[in-house]
Amino acid sequence: MDNIYTKSCLKDFLNKTYFKNLDNKEITDFLSKLITDTNNHFNNNENNYLLMLIITCINKTNLTYQNKMLINEIINTLLLDQLEQKIEYENKEEKNEEKINLENLDLDDKEAVKKYFLQENKHLENHGNFPYPQKGKTSVIISGDNMTIPGVRYTINYIIDYKGDILGIQGYPKKELTQAGYETIYTDLMNSIF
Secondary structure: OOOOOOOOHHHHHHHHHHOOOOOOOHHHHHHHHHHHOOOOOOOOOHHHHHHHHHHHHHOOOOOOOHHHHHHHHHHHHHHHHHHHHHHHHEEEEEEEOOOOOOOHHHOOOOOHHHHHHHHHHHHHOOOOOOOOOOOOOOOOEEEOOOOOOOOOOOOEEEEEOOEEEEEEEOOOOOOOOOOOHHHHHHHHHHHHHH
């Protein structure tokens, strides 16, 4: 018998289980072959639906302990595969989120600035200024940046792993005052004094 995790084979076995009482040996052979053929991955939703119908019909018979364990293994694998597919789908959605353009970036929106820095910076190069953390640990590295958003200097607390990959930002990027900013403050202070 070829791979039984196909629509036609599953339909045939469903008909057998529905219209005739199968003995435990036939059920064991089917379930064992199913687990072996699929290598514990059930990635076809239509076939999974047929499989669940088969399990529902089989459960009405007097099953051996071995068959109950095989059914539990299949159900657990189905659930884990569904969970993996959901996580994969959510990760794709996150990656497909709209990119923030520099032209549309509101510098007063701390959350948007943080997202922009994370979008633009994936790795923090170590030029001998700081040590990367040990494998399995993370570190917070304070970095100055006047290149990501030209004309504005930020201080960012990057959370990095042992390879220097940026995992996140602690807090929010802080905008630093420029020389023009200091001069404006000094002029305002002097005007208010006089």
